Amino acid sequence: MARHTGARDVAIAGIGATPYYKRGETAGQSITRLAGEAILAACADAGLSATEIDGLAFYSLARAGYGDQMEAGELVETLGIRELTFTAALTGGGGGSAGAIGLARAAIVAGDASVVVTVMALQQRMRLGTVVASKAATPLGSFVQPAGLAGPGHLMSLLTRRHMHAYGTTRDAFAEVAISTRQNALNRPKARYREPLTREQYFGARVIADPLCLYDFCLESEGAVAIVTTSLERARDLRQPPVPVVAAAHGGTREWGRGFSWFGMPDDETFASSGHQAVAGWLYRRAGVTPRDIDVALIYDHFTPMVVMQLEDYGFCAKGDGGPFVLSGAIRYTPERKPGSIPVNPHGGQLSEAYVIGATHIAEGVEQLRGTAVNQVAGAELALVTGGPAALPTSGLILGRDR
Amino acid sequence: MSSTPGGGAKVAAALPAEAVKISVDPSTEPFWQAARERRLVAPRCADCGTFRLPPTPFCWRCQSAAVDWTELSGRASVYTYTVVDGYPGLPGITLVPVVVDLPDAPGARLVSNVVGVDPADVSIGTELTVDFHPISDGWLLPVFRVFRVAGQPAQERRA
Ligand SMILES: [Zn+2]
Numbered sequence: 001m002a003r004h005t006g007a008r009d010v011a012i013a014g015i016g017a018t019p020y021y022k023r024g025e026t027a028g029q030s031i032t033r034l035a036g037e038a039i040l041a042a043c044a045d046a047g048l049s050a051t052e053i054d055g056l057a058f059y060s061l062a063r064a065g066y067g068d069q070m071e072a073g074e075l076v077e078t079l080g081i082r083e084l085t086f087t088a089a090l091t092g093g094g095g096g097s098a099g100a101i102g103l104a105r106a107a108i109v110a111g112d113a114s115v116v117v118t119v120m121a122l123q124q125r126m127r128l129g130t131v132v133a134s135k136a137a138t139p140l141g142s143f144v145q146p147a148g149l150a151g152p153g154h155l156m157s158l159l160t161r162r163h164m165h166a167y168g169t170t171r172d173a174f175a176e177v178a179i180s181t182r183q184n185a186l187n188r189p190k191a192r193y194r195e196p197l198t199r200e201q202y203f204g205a206r207v208i209a210d211p212l213c214l215y216d217f218c219l220e221s222e223g224a225v226a227i228v229t230t231s232l233e234r235a236r237d238l239r240q241p242p243v244p245v246v247a248a249a250h251g252g253t254r255e256w257g258r259g260f261s262w263f264g265m266p267d268d269e270t271f272a273s274s275g276h277q278a279v280a281g282w283l284y285r286r287a288g289v290t291p292r293d294i295d296v297a298l299i300y301d302h303f304t305p306m307v308v309m310q311l312e313d314y315g316f317c318a319k320g321d322g323g324p325f326v327l328s329g330a331i332r333y334t335p336e337r338k339p340g341s342i343p344v345n346p347h348g349g350q351l352s353e354a355y356v357i358g359a360t361h362i363a364e365g366v367e368q369l370r371g372t373a374v375n376q377v378a379g380a381e382l383a384l385v386t387g388g389p390a391a392l393p394t395s396g397l398i399l400g401r402d403r
Numbered sequence: 404m405s406s407t408p409g410g411g412a413k414v415a416a417a418l419p420a421e422a423v424k425i426s427v428d429p430s431t432e433p434f435w436q437a438a439r440e441r442r443l444v445a446p447r448c449a450d451c452g453t454f455r456l457p458p459t460p461f462c463w464r465c466q467s468a469a470v471d472w473t474e475l476s477g478r479a480s481v482y483t484y485t486v487v488d489g490y491p492g493l494p495g496i497t498l499v500p501v502v503v504d505l506p507d508a509p510g511a512r513l514v515s516n517v518v519g520v521d522p523a524d525v526s527i528g529t530e531l532t533v534d535f536h537p538i539s540d541g542w543l544l545p546v547f548r549v550f551r552v553a554g555q556p557a558q559e560r561r562a
Contacts, residue, residue: 127491136426140431143431145423147515148487148496150490207488211485254463262457
């Protein structure tokens with residue numbers, strides 16, 4: 001029923017990635033080298049020459065991680081792009097990852113570009129857990145930084161505590177997210193972690209920002225992922241089955257605003273949340289579908305509790321029920337989707353496969369709808385891809401199958 | 404969690420002065436100038452009375468730029484908190500970063516630290532009172548201590 005709803009005017013035609021490395025392993029390479037390698041792979045996947053690219057749709061202000069920058073001019077220079085007619089980025093940070101495909105769509109639908117690449121390349125030049133502490137003081141940051149909240153996990157521990165207080169969520173729920181995601185990575189050739197994670201390991205791990213422990217944090221990995229978006233019509237003539245964009249949305253509301261850089265969200269509903277409620281609503285309305293129509297969910301997993309909160313905000317369970325929902329086994333991958341369940345991150349996510357600021361989730365959504373995923377959800381027709389819980393924009397994407 | 408391996412109770416601290424640098428702009432400077440005089444203030448919209456923190460150029464409710472800087476009692480309560488052992492370059496420090504509600508500035512919250520307390524004695528709802536802690540460049544940072552009525556123990560932990 002949901003097969004023909006939504007936009008479906010553009011499609012993802014190609015995906016590509018570098019290998020996924022551990023922190024420091026790509027230090028000898030440039031960001032342009034990593035990004036270029038992923039772009040060339042995505043073009044090859046699509047059956048296009050990189051010289052045919054005419055648009056770039058970045059997110060995170062085209063930053064590559066936390067200090068580096070991707071430069072359109074450098075990519076044009078080295079990839080031989082003939083004419084670049086669109087180059088833009090969503091504002092914010094990793095919150096915009098899924099939404100960048102919406103930016104690509106905007107360029108294509110407006111007629112400004114026809115082959116649009118979204119790319120993220122990441123090297124870890126500083127420890128992720130210190131990125132907040134190491135920022136130069138700003139007038140607004142001076143209202144958070146002095147408290148010693150050194151990294152993003154420290155900021156999110158404050159939302160997590162409030163969720164536990166308001167809804168009775170326990171660390172068992174976060175353990176289930178970490179353990180089930182690891183389970184999905186075991187057979188993934190490129191996954192950084194392919195050993196099972198036990199409850200004993202989880203509960204024995206160092207607590208970094210109470211209640212969050214080591215295994216609640218995503219990996220510090222390196223690598224790049226690129227996605228090629230074009231019109232659905234053109235994608236049908238290319239090498240891979242097109243994966244249509246059913247809906248894309250980005251943004252947020254005043255009540256979320258800067259989220260866990262602000263902490264002024266007025267009530268538990270918004271404070272103990274992923275900040276995605278508004279985007280979720282826009283996305284389902286634009287797609288003409290409901291959470292029950294989604295077959296597989298690629299949920300941005302920088303921190304386990306934010307997966308729990310996104311499951312609530314995207315309506316897979318009621319607000320506050322995220323803990324019991326995941327503990328029921330509802331997010332475990334099984335080849336056949338069971339009623340009331342939603343397979344989450346069958347690629348092992350950022351917790352166990354690789355952290356490339358949301359881009360691996362888009363690639364996995366594409367593979368699921370091509371029917372070629374390593375952990376394939378049988379007959380998947382609709383995939384939800386989310387951007388990071390972050391200062392707005394947050395973003396989301398629903399991908400479909402052609403015809 | 405409340406005890407170090409040696410058996411002594413942990414005490415939550417604030418970062419040492421040299422580890423904390425702030426910057427100010429015309430919207431935020433009155434907050435920090437008041438803190439330097441050991442006064443906690445918050446901007447209240449002069450047109451509609453809405454409090455906001457951090458201080459920003461306009462009132463989100465009515466878009467006015469006019470502000471009354473209102474002196475607060477310094478009382479606060481814990482809205483949420485975390486406990487962090489260690490900070491880059493300071494492996495031995497224990498921090499209890501908090502988000503506090505301010506009863507006399509409804510709708511505005513501050514991110515700060517609870518200091519001088521065993522972290523196990525902090526929970527959501529714990530009543531606090533402001534204190535001021537030296538940071539770089541001669542500024543003072545508002546931090547919070549558990550509120551105690553003279554001659555009485557700290558308020559009972561809430562669930
Ligand atoms: Zn006002």
